[in-house]
Amino acid sequence: MAVEPLSQKEIEDRLAELPGWSADGDRLTCSYRLPSHFAATAMVVHIAQVQEELDHHSDLTLGYNTVALSVNTHSVGGAVTEKDFELAQRVAALAPGHGAQ
């Protein structure tokens, strides 16, 4: 899939539909709090499965009871693209099932 950097307006419009996610420079970021360390670890594994499926990978950080993601698209020089939003939407959809807030 050919991808192109999104404009600032396109990023803002898409972020309005993604609670908890924000733009930090040229990256999309989000941090979740989980009920336990095990729950956070399970969510990381679930995200890793989705990332392999999409062939698109965030910088994924596991804390004691937190999971943080930061993502952009390397192949366009580190800009935000539709692929980043596709991953963000998939993660936002799976998060409630892990008790993430």
Ligand SMILES: C[C@H](O)[C@H](O)[C@H]1CNC2=NC(N)=NC(=O)C2=N1
């Ligand atoms: C060869 C493989 O498809 C590429 O390296 C993929 C893998 N995961 C990726 N992840 C991210 N975040 N950006 C990319 O451009 C990217 N490219």
